[in-house]
Amino acid sequence: MALLVFLLCSGLFHFTFTSNRLRMFDIGPRIKWSGASNHCIQNNESPVTLYDEEDDNFTEKFRDSETNYGIWLGLRKSRNLTWSNGDNVSFNKSSVSLTEGEQMCEAIDNDTWTGYTCSEKKHFMCSKDGTYTLIEKEAEDWCHALKYCRTHNSDLVSIQSERENELVLEKGNNRSFWIGLMHDKWEWQDNGCSSFRELTIDPRPGEEKECAYYRHGIMYEVGCGQCHNSFCSKGDMRIKVINKNLTWEEAFEYCETKHSGLLWIEDEEDQDAVEQWLERSDVVGPFWIALRQSRVFGFWIWRDSTVSYNNWKNGFVPESPSSHICGVISDRTGNFTWTDENCLFEHPFLCEEEIVYTNMGLTADHGHENHNE
Incomplete structure (x- = not known):
């Protein structure tokens, strides 16, 4: 004080x-996914990203109080694999193979690139101007590790060559820690970093399922041409x-x-x-x-x-x-x-x-x- x-x-x-x-929410008209996205943007809002179970619980209660229909989330298939700093992945030692709707984040474990659920808590390595810093004072999920690095350093470490990989392993000293690579075939439209993922495939036949909507506490993979209420947030x-x-x-x-x-x-x-x-x-x-x-x-x-x-x-x-x-x-x-x-x-x-x-x-x-x- x-x-x-x-x-x-x-x-x-x-x-x-x-x-x-502060983040605030509203539900708009029933519309296709792209229309719902545009509706949010035209109101200086963004389609909603779910960050954790607390967001999930709030969304279920909010939908129940506002509409009987499903609501679109800001989640759609399209993500390209890049490092968290935006660099393309030109060097890759990952063995991750995603199942449908899965999300994995890359860590170094016993000097080996290994995929883990992004919500798992680990130590992590930040980088700034070619300097690598292993953060061990507190374990974080991947998104909070990214937040820490951007607040105190530059970003989670990216690796672009065998030489950089050797330097990261040397600095890691046989520890298990996050690096700046998230594997995800889905992307939140506002680029919000979320390790919450509980997608269920809609069993109904129809168009390719590339968008996500929410109803009765469940996130569904569905066709983007369906009509559901828009769900927007700002803040x-x-x-x-x-x-x-x-x-x-x-x-x-x-x-x-x-x-x-x-x-x-x-x-x-x-x-x-x-x-x-x-x-x-x-x-x-x-x-x-x-x-x-x-x-x-x-x-x-x-x-x-x-x-x-x-x-x-x-x-x-x-x-x-x-x-x-x-x-x-x-x-x-x-x-x-x-x-x-x-x-x-x-x-x-x-x-x-x-x-x-x-x-x-x-x-x-x-x-x-x-x-x-």
Whole structure:
């Protein structure tokens, strides 16, 4: 918290924010896959990527509350094999052979290229300007390993020659670790990096099954010419509900370490996104958020910025000296309003996690059918 005090005293606040920060969803018209994709794009959104079981559970409840029909996902066959930094695969020692709908990620294991399920947790190797760094302090799934490398270095390591392979093996020192190669015949249109994959082949005969839709908790491989509701999202930050009872400081540290930080709410659109998510959560609040009162000045702050938009219970901002200095957001029983709380109480909490993308050079240009179909 010393950083917060410094920022407050120095006046070094940052008030410039991007719009559509927290991820939010909506369901549109029944249409073919390419039309659904275009519908999302025309509304400055993207077809939805599912990242994990939490996304899967939310999607099932959201669909059930909005439509009786299936919804298109942003998943379609077409992915080319490239390194995560966008380089073509000109050197390859992989023995991976994918089954239908399968996704595998490449690791070095006992000095051998070996494919594993991408959700498996391993150490990993990052590279920057020809320098290789083996990260062993914490095991991650492939996508979170990629996120770490892009945050702290450059990218997961790519290997373009026998010489580079020898250098990677030498640096790996007989460890098992991820490298920057994902094997997947399917691609999420927004290039979101997801290790969640539970595709089921639609048994009905018809056109080639190259698109994915979702109904009753199941992802189906189907023909792209079928008609289902579009399912779109906007925002680059995922909302993560953490069902652990911790103090505010402990929750703050947990989110900083494992995600992108304790969640903060910039504006009414962020508040709506949080409400949309919590309405379909089974976790009972209140939830810690990154809301804290300055002991020095008395006003409320989000990490390194003051609170402009607010949703305080009964419309009253808690003030010193009678207020507690940490903030929570209620669950649906409290209409998702904010209240002050003793920082030493233990509650579940909300983290935010920046979405990581796979090959940043990939483009999403799949559709051929007219978007009005």
